[in-house]
Amino acid sequence: MTIASRLKKKIPSRAGLRATISLVVFLILWEAGARSKQWLGVSLPWIGMIPAPTAVLRVWAGLLNDRGYWQSWYLSLFRVLAGFIAAMVVGIPLGLLMAVSKNFNSISFPTFEILRPIPPLAWVPVAIIFWPTQELSIAFVTFLGAFFTVVINVVGGARAIDIRYFQSAQAMGSSQWDIFRRIVLPATLPSIVVGSSVGMGITWNVVVAAEMISGGGSQTGGSGGGLGFFIWNSYVGGSYEQIVVGMLSIGIAGYACSELLRSLGGYLTPWLKKR
């Protein structure tokens, strides 16, 4: 390894540099816009209403020691996982069944397609009426958010399998179970992975909304209703910096979940690795 190449490793790549520049410029513009009233005496439209990044950071640092804040993280994460796992457990077998059986598909798919365009949030009131506890109703709406995406992806993936695979497997005497394990499962795995990562994104969206609409509603404390409620509560309480803290926290949580899922998917489908 020559000195030049070593030096090159020390200097960040052009893309990284540019990313840093763009983020820094963005933060500076944000800071300037948010403090326009303070610095220029004129409040800029729109951006002038947003708390400045430095103020947000200060509030955030204070929150790191707050138990309630971490409790919100835990609650939201728990609800997301509950709904998401339930959607996978119900959605994957259902999707496979729909793909395998033509008659079952004809019976169930139209009903499914009629329910699908209804946004998950529209189910919130129904869920609250139906489920005994708030926790269950939020989890149910979260479940719905991921469920439709997972099923559609599984059906699509299983349908796309080349029929010759089945024929040759049968010709070589594979059992039904073998066909399922060695053909259907690996072939649908990529679409399951895609569907679940999209579903995960939707789940976070839904959980925030559900918490805003119903979640913390009955909770009188400032925390304990999940991150969505944390944001809503900050808004109601007038602590605007906390809104941004909440937004960024959810962003981080959602991003981390998707990233985790993606790496898990990559581990499960090693044959899809890019050349």
Next chain:
Amino acid sequence: MEQISTLLRRTMPFQMVTPGLLSAIARFSKWQLFARGDVIYQVGDRPDDIYVISAGKVQHTLPASDGTSQPLEKTMLSGDVFGWAAVLDNQSGRLAETVCTERTEVLRIDGKKLLDLFAGTPDTGDVVMSRFATMITKEFNASSTVAAQVHHYPLSGPGAFTAAPKMPTGLTLTMFRASQWLKSPKPYLMLLGFTIFLGLWYLTVEVWKLPRFRDMPGLTVVVKELFSKDPIYGLSLYTPEYYEHIWVSVRRVAIAFLLATVLGVPLGLFLGWSRSFREYIFPLFETLRPIPILAWVPLAILMFSGSETPVIFLTFLASFFATGLNTMLGVESIDESYSRAAMCLGASKWQVFKEVVIPGAMPFIFTGLQISVGVAWFSLVAGEMVSGQFGLGYVINTSYTMVRYPTIVIGMITLGAVGYTTSAFVRLIGDYMMQWRVRELALGGR
């Protein structure tokens, strides 16, 4: 019917005939069963029908015309056609004797009706008649005078049919498809699915009154409310408010969606096209994207005054990310050799962008737009639930707080229907704008 069409389709003169014509032929055909040794017709019998063998074997004997040479014999098997004298001009009698050599099943087609049918559809009819002529000449070595008796319909000149050739129009094609669909088990299974769903809803809520379902709005209550001229809970097909709510929601989605398309598509195109632009902008895009749209609600309320703009802003934001990201992925998916080839041929950078990048990314753009419409509805509902004065999301939320439960379901159903319609509309536009892709997929047999 199905069986007849299938049999006809693999039979020589009827191959490649349109499904419509086939089913027309099938309508005046009938099955007939013969035992071994049965004579189907003798020489000189009245030639009225054409036969297609479904199963079995027949012996066909054409007596020598001059009395000195050997009679012409031919064995015909399943899938073959005989009795073509029925389509010869001025033929008063059968030319050959036909005997079954085993148990035979045939399809008997009325020759006169066949000729009438072909006269009505000269474009296909003439093709079939030419095939008859070829068959007769080739298979029986019959004199060309016999073959010449097969009536041809000249396409022009004296004696041409005045009827214009009929191509299947959009309507007849649709009708045919609809009739085929009705014949398949699919619609009935579909109905069964709906029945099961609605039946479960009805039984659990209104008949059995299961504990958890007691408070749920029942099927009959919702339906009665929806179609009532004087609704108990204030919302039905006859109240103007219903349409006002729909209109408000649709308008918000439309504004947000158009704005997102106008801004998101060019942004995505540039992100995919220019590397340095992407390196500057994309990290920012990716930092903001994982934040759920709903988390923006309070900030949107703070930033924009009123109740209309925040909702539109939220809806816009959701669509914008979906559109931008998909467009960028679309540009990236274009094979780089296309751009290189265009450059080799002397295309300018702008021309490459216009002729390669934009059409290449089109399928992804439209996928993005479809996702974007769905996401737009999703965030619209959320926005309206949290901060709205009107609209379907508002209907659902206020119905809940004011304990007008059936209206919740009406709101949900309406949302689903409207949401589905908008995304179908986007798909339609996409198909219209990407005719080449639709054709490609159709040719691929998908």
